Amino acid sequence: MERRAMPRGLVSRSLIATLVFAAAVVPGWTFGSLAERWTGSELLDWFVTCVWAAGAVRVLAPRASYRTRDAWLGLIPLYNWYLVCVLGWRVALLPFRDWEPREDELWRARWLTGDLIGYWRADPVPVGAPRAASAPAASRRSR
Known part of the structure; x- marks a missing residue:
């Protein structure tokens, strides 16, 4: 169970x-x-x-x-x-949050639903995980 x-x-x-x-x-x-x-x-x-x-x-x-x-x-x-x-x-x-995450944390935050409505969850980033790109995708060059 x-x-x-x-x-x-x-x-x-x-x-x-x-x-x-x-x-x-x-x-x-x-x-x-x-x-x-x-x-x-x-x-x-x-x-x-x-x-x-x-x-x-x-x-x-x-x-x-x-x-x-x-x-x-x-x-x-x-x-x-x-x-x-x-x-x-x-x-x-923690690991639940009853406050809104900062803008730089939004990429890994989840708004919970169901019995946990009103809470956020932002699990720690695992070591070696890909980070968000620093430049928007439209400004990158591709060959």
Whole structure:
């Protein structure tokens, strides 16, 4: 009997999102506190905390329809925690999506129907798979 994958429920998705947030923020707080204790600089505490959150954004962003360059937004204090919350909420539902993919992701995204209407699915691209052409077919030369 084949088992069909279903999206996670609200409780399990919330729990996973909370764990992702904790894993992305708590170590930064810890390292920041240690840096402040060793140096006495509150500014270094904020810097270490923000760099850790930016690293978490860098890791989570491609999986949640953000660009990796959005990790620079992870350096903004307090906004980085909001961004980690959004990314954690999105990552907690994968491989299903309840948000529209970016335009550069549309080539591999599918709108699901039936019981899963309202969800998208964009499976990871296998290594060695052909990528979309960079130039339109009409502009290519053929001999």
